[in-house]
Amino acid sequence: MRIDEKLTDYVVEQVVRLVKTPSLAGHTDAAVGYVEKELTAMGVEHRRTGRGALLVTLAGRDPGPQRALTAHVDTLGAMVKELGKDGSLLFTSVGGYALGTVEGEYVTVETTSGKLVRGTILFDEPSAHVSKKVHDTKREFENMRIRLDAEVRDQKAVSKLGIAVGDYVHFDPRCEVTDTGFIKTRHLDDKAGVACLLGSLKALADSGQRPRLTTHFLFSTSEEVGFGASSGIPPEVTELVAVDMGAVGKGQESDEYSVCICAKDSTGPFDYALRQRLVKLCRTQKVPYKVDVYPFYGSDAAVAVRAGLDAVTGLIGPGINASHNLERTHRKALAATVRLVLAYVAGEK
Numbered sequence: 001m002r003i004d005e006k007l008t009d010y011v012v013e014q015v016v017r018l019v020k021t022p023s024l025a026g027h028t029d030a031a032v033g034y035v036e037k038e039l040t041a042m043g044v045e046h047r048r049t050g051r052g053a054l055l056v057t058l059a060g061r062d063p064g065p066q067r068a069l070t071a072h073v074d075t076l077g078a079m080v081k082e083l084g085k086d087g088s089l090l091f092t093s094v095g096g097y098a099l100g101t102v103e104g105e106y107v108t109v110e111t112t113s114g115k116l117v118r119g120t121i122l123f124d125e126p127s128a129h130v131s132k133k134v135h136d137t138k139r140e141f142e143n144m145r146i147r148l149d150a151e152v153r154d155q156k157a158v159s160k161l162g163i164a165v166g167d168y169v170h171f172d173p174r175c176e177v178t179d180t181g182f183i184k185t186r187h188l189d190d191k192a193g194v195a196c197l198l199g200s201l202k203a204l205a206d207s208g209q210r211p212r213l214t215t216h217f218l219f220s221t222s223e224e225v226g227f228g229a230s231s232g233i234p235p236e237v238t239e240l241v242a243v244d245m246g247a248v249g250k251g252q253e254s255d256e257y258s259v260c261i262c263a264k265d266s267t268g269p270f271d272y273a274l275r276q277r278l279v280k281l282c283r284t285q286k287v288p289y290k291v292d293v294y295p296f297y298g299s300d301a302a303v304a305v306r307a308g309l310d311a312v313t314g315l316i317g318p319g320i321n322a323s324h325n326l327e328r329t330h331r332k333a334l335a336a337t338v339r340l341v342l343a344y345v346a347g348e349k
């Protein structure tokens, strides 16, 4: 199926809305609720799994094996670990990232009563006029703090604000869509994948087309902390394709303008025949693609297999520059990913 600029606009819009919807592992209801609303609007039936993920099942034209596609709504953030003596907060990460990539980020602390308090992640001696340590000290969780935008000078005052250990900390996404077609923002991993699945479902719903084989779409909720698609995929599925970011960087084939097909990640090679079929679909449909190896990477596909899913797996997704950092992709990569998903779902043998 060809896709038009209007559908790509829709996908970009979904990315923007999704990255602005907080969704840390264990606390993904807002993002899941958003996806639910979007599916309802397009008339696509869905249900929540026991772990709070969303499952869509599209009945196939032919009987036979079933397939699944998955993308994860959860993303990176932090949690309050300790109230500092000076009224700042110490934090622990939710998901994995280098501390240098969040230093200086504006954040929102969400208390259990729903109150939102703004703050900034800083080194604990951040002023260049006061300490030389800011220049060359290795950033560790012990020397990083959240400076709250409230007049608090001790732990008691912070407690009075309603902030406590275990509160979630959301990073500002800093989302910007440029007139050159880039989307630069935190959380493209994997909200870009979620947006691509939404775009694919919308194209199918609008055209009234059905997949050749029964196909499930799982929006998982805890991939960044290692659970992801460990549950929720029906046991009848014999082929699973995770839609997650392509790793762009030094020495990588992946780029921000293509759908990236992973040959091997940290967990090992993906199914060879499935990979070949995905490449063939890109070639015949003239979808820009790259085949790549990701050196430090795991996805919902590996999690599902480890949990006992008896299926072959593949991994595709838009190329994301500076992953788990200030990420960026281009609308071309989103369009390419949607086109490959649609070609895969539509009916190749």
Ligand SMILES: [Zn+2]
Pocket (backbone or CB within 6 Å): 072, 189, 190, 223, 244, 245
């Ligand atoms: Zn991911």
